[in-house]
Amino acid sequence: MRLFTTPASPWVRKCLVTAMELGIDSRIERIPTRWPHTWATHTVDFAPEFIAATPVGRIPALVTDDGVHLVDSTAICDYFNAELGGYRLLPASGEKRWKLQSIISIASGLVEAQVARRAESLRDPVEKSEDFIEKMRAREHRCYRAIEPLVPWFEGEADLAQISVAVGCSYCDFRYKEDWRAGNPQLTRWFERFVRRPSMQATMPGETPQH
Numbered sequence: 001m002r003l004f005t006t007p008a009s010p011w012v013r014k015c016l017v018t019a020m021e022l023g024i025d026s027r028i029e030r031i032p033t034r035w036p037h038t039w040a041t042h043t044v045d046f047a048p049e050f051i052a053a054t055p056v057g058r059i060p061a062l063v064t065d066d067g068v069h070l071v072d073s074t075a076i077c078d079y080f081n082a083e084l085g086g087y088r089l090l091p092a093s094g095e096k097r098w099k100l101q102s103i104i105s106i107a108s109g110l111v112e113a114q115v116a117r118r119a120e121s122l123r124d125p126v127e128k129s130e131d132f133i134e135k136m137r138a139r140e141h142r143c144y145r146a147i148e149p150l151v152p153w154f155e156g157e158a159d160l161a162q163i164s165v166a167v168g169c170s171y172c173d174f175r176y177k178e179d180w181r182a183g184n185p186q187l188t189r190w191f192e193r194f195v196r197r198p199s200m201q202a203t204m205p206g207e208t209p210q211h
Contacts, residue, residue: 003076004031004050004061007206010111010171011073012060014163018077020199021158022085033059035208040119041127074108077160090160100161103150107164110143114171140172144180144187151186158197166194174205 005012019025033050046057054061054071062070062079070076081089091097117136120128147165154162169191172180181188194200 001027001065002029002031002053002063004033004053004059006033006035006059006208008174008208009059010114010167010205013170013203013205014073014111014167015060015062015076015080016203017158017163017167017199018080018089018160020202021089021163021197022080024080024084027084033208037122040122074104077163081160089158089163099153100159103147103153103161104164106143106146107161107168110140110147110168111164111171113137113139113143114168114175118175137178141180143168144184148184148187151190154190158194158199162190162194166191166200170195170200171205 003012003015005016016025019028031049033047035044038044044057050061051057053063053069056071058071060073060076062076064070064079070079077089081087082092090100113136117133117140120132120136123129165187169180169187172178
């Protein structure tokens with residue numbers, strides 16, 4: 001399989017952590033991509049191999065051994081879990097599946113707000129909307145507060161809900177250096193344990209090459 005990646009993307013990291021937790025990362029060829037800061041407002045001059053994999057023009061993108069193209073992190077993680085992982089990170093059905101999915105949906109909203117905030121911050125200062133940035137920041141912190149009382153649902157080994165939340169919390173530490181921990185003691189204690197997992201340590205974010 002080929003997975004198109006960048007070191008900064010929380011969406012990419014979610015897929016990589018999922019693959020590592022399932023023990024299938026050795027089956028994945030990582031294809032690095034480069035993104036100039038103009039990605040926020042302008043079409044990027046994509047490499048032919050990348051745009052052939054994903055007409056959406058976003059990462060991550062997975063090309064399976066069977067030639068199936070998956071262009072969304074949720075779909076990629078679902079493929080890893082269902083087709084290659086025996087549903088070890090998310091049950092195929094039942095109450096636990098939907099409890100975890102409820103957390104995953106909040107974590108996805110958290111990361112979407114973080115990435116939208118990042119994109120807006122890269123605009124020309126004359127065009128940049130501080131009101132929009134604050135709107136996304138407020139959304140992020142609502143998500144942290146919503147996850148806080150759900151932390152007791154995190155049981156035992158890693159699952160897709162924990163991976164999704166950990167990636168979102170870690171991206172805030174990487175990109176914004178602001179205090180999401182205040183008022184979220186359960187989430188903080190859980191995160192400080194989870195982030196020490198080898199899969200998280202091996203995928204710490206870094207700046208994406210621009211050229």
